[in-house]
């Protein structure tokens with residue numbers, strides 16, 4: 222639907238030479254992309270300035286025409302930014318809206334701007350520039366989230382909590398170590414962002430419609446002016462490639478999936494039953510009927526946003542699937558998916574960063590839970606291997622009997638008496654109690670990548686040097 226700023230007219234002046242009548246209203250509606258691709262205005266204008274400058278440098282247009290084109294484009298940039306620009310749906314997209322306004326401002330010289338260029342390489346350029354900037358922004362936001370986790374990990378390198386598998390208490394870990402697991406995940410997301418920036422860092426402009434051009438253009442010059450490493454090498458691929466958008470969406474989908482796992486943990490941890498964290502008022506809401514409630518709405522919404530971001534990836538993969546080379550109008554459907562995913566990923570990362578920074582860690586609750594559920598049973602088994610020379614499988618069996626006895630008595634492993642333990646296996650001595658506490662358990666996990674507090678501190682230092 223046309224928005225308030227969009228006017229419709231009855232004939233299409235852009236290719237009137239061939240067309241006797243204007244498009245049907247429905248044709249105009251299905252065809253127009255201005256409603257969303259106006260977001261690319263700054264990239265479009267920047268690209269046109271670089272193109273006009275190159276055309277003049279190569280003697281393809283005069284320097285007078287270049288100057289009036291560049292100053293006209295500057296005026297248009299101001300008009301769009303101050304809101305006075307009239308977008309027209311009849312002019313389909315951002316490229317033709319800008320060019321038509323340029324003609325109104327500077328006259329016939331505007332018609333020379335499109336020499337040696339097509340909207341096919343123009344849109345590939347604009348969109349690439351936009352995605353590149355978005356990736357750079359995403360990289361910074363992921364770094365801020367990583368910093369938030371590093372700070373919490375440092376604060377809680379010694380805080381014990383239960384580690385889970387199958388969401389059943391498994392072995393004690395430190396909260397710092399758990400935080401660092403997320404640092405690894407978001408660190409990989411950030412590495413993917415950096416790779417994607419490298420992949421897309423090639424300039425499409427000059428591929429023209431699909432075959433290149435006979436004009437003596439200099440694609441290295443425009444590539445450099447627009448901050449790309451080099452120009453793309455194949456004009457057919459250039460106008461039909463949307464890998465950069467697909468890479469952005471797949472990175473976004475994986476990052477959103479990571480965020481959803483964190484969101485889920487926050488939802489679980491903040492229940493009264495777990496009580497591991499308290500969310501700040503700034504990132505929770507109350508209930509309109511139940512006065513006692515504090516709901517983790519932001520975490521729930523982050524969890525949900527993964528659905529639409531993953532959906533955008535599948536949508537664009539499906540648009541691109543089976544498209545013959547080179548450009549097809551199908552590809553106009555790329556932008557809304559990317560814009561929507563980008564907006565929501567930004568929100569999700571920002572909300573998560575705030576929640577992680579602000580949440581209160583309830584160390585007493587974590588510690589109490591860390592010791593329950595026989596979480597140090599593996600430590601008992603390891604002790605039997607180490608100190609009593611039992612094969613691990615036998616030690617596992619002995620420990621199983623100790624757990625069964627503790628369960629029957631309704632107590633923790635460390636509350637079993639030495640007599641009781643020796644009745645199960647006479648090799649057990651009172652030294653065993655040293656490993657049955659959660660603190661001893663985590664301190665003993667010194668293998669590389671393990672949960673021991675000193676390890677965690679080393680990992681934090683390693684990441685600080687890379688963040």
Ligand code: ARG
Nearest residue numbers: 254314340341344550552553
């Ligand atoms: N609005 C179009 C898009 O987003 C621009 C390219 C149109 N090219 C064409 N030959 N119709 O894909």
